């Protein structure tokens with residue numbers, strides 16, 4: 001396995017990453033880039049970070065985890081599967097995980113300068129699917145609390161139109177990065193505190209892999225955790241267990257009289273058909 005990983009890493013283009021800092025930036029207490037500095041930092045392009053085998057492994061894991069709790073927007077035009085849940089991503093996609101990690105380390109060096117190194121860990125690894133009208137419309141969005149974000153295109157070339165990844169620059173202008181993101185496997189790494197958004201998808205399906213790196217503990221809870229250390233207190237259950245848990249909680253909250261009232265409703269033969 002180690003030999004396979006190192007062969008695949010040799011083949012990917014991490015050597016293209018600049019090793020000189022794009023901006024000398026001091027970091028705040030969690031190692032993130034100060035907001036104003038982040039806006040003038042440059043997005044790093046990493047062509048061919050993932051190959052077709054890597055992409056197939058990510059899609060296979062996405063399919064395996066498809067019945068888990070996902071984040072979806074109001075009209076289901078965007079959905080997110082949290083591949084790092086229970087370290088599934090580490091177990092099923094170790095080569096991809098190592099490529100993402102190396103990309104993040106190289107980007108951190110390029111973006112933050114060569115001063116004190118931050119020890120980066122995986123905050124989340126997410127599979128995003130967007131269809132018509134899906135995207136990330138909030139122009140003020142940034143990945144608060146993370147140091148570096150790595151975003152990889154998974155969709156084949158021409159698989160969707162619209163859906164361009166864009167950043168808001170320091171002078172307020174909007175920069176499109178579509179041309180550098182046109183082939184599957186191409187990646188972008190950027191200071192997480194740089195504002196970015198995604199134009200609405202017009203046709204087709206847009207799949208990307210989003211990994212955030214931070215200085216908190218590596219997380220394996222199925223969401224974009226905000227708790228930097230210790231056990232995450234979000235309750236995580238599989239989708240098919242959620243209804244049972246919610247029902248148990250509901251009954252646990254009822255006192256004896258209320259319970260009796262609920263049970264008598266069950267017995268009520270005049271209820272709706």
Ligand SMILES: O=C(O)CCC(=O)C(=O)O
Nearest residue numbers: 128136151165198208210
């Ligand atoms: O879809 C993308 O390319 C980026 C998504 C993103 O920035 C986010 O989910 O925080």
Ligand SMILES: [Fe+2]
Nearest residue numbers: 141142143196
């Ligand atoms: Fe983001």
